[in-house]
Amino acid sequence: MGFYRCEISFLYHALMPDSLNHLPVHPLWQSPLTIPGGTRQSPINIQWRDSVYDPFLKPLKISYDPTTCLHIWNNGYSFLVEFDDSTDRSIIDGGPLENQYRLKQFHFHWGAMNDWGSEHTVDCKFYPAELHLVHWNAVLYPTFEEAVMEGNGLAVIGVFLKLGACHEGLQTLVDALPAVKHKDTVIEFDVFDPSCLIPSCPDYWTYAGSLTTPPLTESVTWIIKKQPIEVDENQLEAFRMLLFTSDGEEEKRMVDNFRPLQPLMNRTVRSSFQSRHLLNAEVQPKDHAEQMRP
Numbered sequence: 001m002g003f004y005r006c007e008i009s010f011l012y013h014a015l016m017p018d019s020l021n022h023l024p025v026h027p028l029w030q031s032p033l034t035i036p037g038g039t040r041q042s043p044i045n046i047q048w049r050d051s052v053y054d055p056f057l058k059p060l061k062i063s064y065d066p067t068t069c070l071h072i073w074n075n076g077y078s079f080l081v082e083f084d085d086s087t088d089r090s091i092i093d094g095g096p097l098e099n100q101y102r103l104k105q106f107h108f109h110w111g112a113m114n115d116w117g118s119e120h121t122v123d124c125k126f127y128p129a130e131l132h133l134v135h136w137n138a139v140l141y142p143t144f145e146e147a148v149m150e151g152n153g154l155a156v157i158g159v160f161l162k163l164g165a166c167h168e169g170l171q172t173l174v175d176a177l178p179a180v181k182h183k184d185t186v187i188e189f190d191v192f193d194p195s196c197l198i199p200s201c202p203d204y205w206t207y208a209g210s211l212t213t214p215p216l217t218e219s220v221t222w223i224i225k226k227q228p229i230e231v232d233e234n235q236l237e238a239f240r241m242l243l244f245t246s247d248g249e250e251e252k253r254m255v256d257n258f259r260p261l262q263p264l265m266n267r268t269v270r271s272s273f274q275s276r277h278l279l280n281a282e283v284q285p286k287d288h289a290e291q292m293r294p
């Protein structure tokens with residue numbers, strides 16, 4: 001336990017800007033009892049220069065049927081857009097995956113402010129929000145619940161949200177959010193194609209990790225897209241108008257619903273693309289030699 005706290009606090013204090021030294025921590029993560037002693041926990045900081053280009057990684061293939069979308073559910077921690085996963089109508093394959101995986105749900109994590117909110121970070125940089133599209137391996141496992149317990153059971157696509165132009169695809173969803181303001185509310189939300197939320201750039205990082213909400217099982221092949229999508233301030237504010245609390249309870253805004261960073265341990269983050277850091281490193285010896293000339 002001590003190791004985890006030490007490692008995480010080292011990360012924040014050594015590498016974060018001063019203003020981010022004291023990130024808010026959701027009550028779910030304030031007790032050390034909720035930190036399991038695993039070796040492949042998520043989220044992590046993706047250190048760009050330490051990621052390893054893997055030329056054998058294939059492009060990720062995404063095929064979603066918009067009619068499999070069922071409803072939106074405020075579960076008291078985020079809002080989940082859930083899909084009919086009884087057949088192979090909305091699936092992904094390729095990328096780092098050996099099987100086809102079925103879309104179960106997607107949801108977001110976000111901050112009270114734009115300076116933080118994502119779960120993963122890139123070179124210790126937080127984005128204001130992060131989208132997770134959760135899929136399960138229906139080739140090897142009969143149910144989602146069984147897949148959650150297995151090392152290759154789940155595949156989650158992570159997409160960073162950054163502040164910019166209004167995202168028209170997301171707006172359809174944003175318009176529906178007031179109806180699920182309170183915890184435990186569900187509305188019908190049929191016909192939505194979440195591929196509109198996935199950036200066109202094919203580049204991604206991948207690593208073996210865990211769920212970032214209980215049961216935190218180490219069952220996830222993470223596929224983190226390099227390119228973020230743009231959303232505007234009003235869209236992020238619509239997320240922040242949701243509540244952690246049920247109707248009748250004292251209102252608590254749904255913000256800062258992300259898990260703190262976990263140690264990388266003995267893991268490698270692979271990239272589907274060649275790193276610009278590597279290219280920079282290759283030209284450095286020449287620059288250095290030139291500087292040494294009289």
Ligand SMILES: [Zn+2]
Binds near residue numbers: 107108109212
């Ligand atoms: Zn998530």
